[in-house]
Amino acid sequence: MSFIKVYIHFVWSTKNRCPFLATKEVRQKVWTHIKENAKEKGIYIDFINGYTDHCHCLISLGVDQSIQKVMQLIKGESAFWINKEKIIVEKFQWQSEYFAVSVSESMIDKVRNYIKNQEIHHSKKSFQEEYKEFILKYNFQKFDDE
Structure with a gap:
């Protein structure tokens, strides 16, 4: 049996950074659903939160999980669920x-x-400002997932 402990901080935004997740109620529904769905798929979300246009997730990767697969499962299913449940009016x-x-x-x-x-943090700094800082600070490499 293998034992691993690898934590990854994931951040992703809504399409075109639209503030689809405008209310605390909507955000809480989405975060709760993402966490429950991830658990069903064997993805351990340690902490999740975000703001109107993005999500932060602290995830402990499992032995057979990749960053790409975890993101595909979380983002794809949650967008489908948000639209199916009509959590917001527009197509999410x-x-x-x-x-x-x-x-x-x-x-x-x-x-x-x-x-x-996140709410306190983004009252002082926009997601776009934060994103640019992260890219520069960590010298991220861009990979094409598709």
Whole structure:
């Protein structure tokens, strides 16, 4: 039996960064659904939250899980569910892009706290500003998933 502990901080946005997730109620429904659906698929979401136009997830990858597959399962199913349940009026889509960064054991609590405080954080800084900072700070490489 293999034992692994690999935490990844995922962030992805709504299509064209539209503020589809406008209310706390809508966001809470979506986050709860994503977490429950992920659990059914054997994906461990440690913490999830976001704001009107994006989602943050702290996930512990399983032994047979890849970043790409986890994102495909979470984003694809949740968009389908949001549209099926008519959670919002417009057709809902997630942006195809996402970013993912590994999180060391010593930083887990800091990342959880950061994800937890998204509303406070984004009252000071937009998602687009944050996104640009992340790309520059971590020197991300872009990969085409399709």
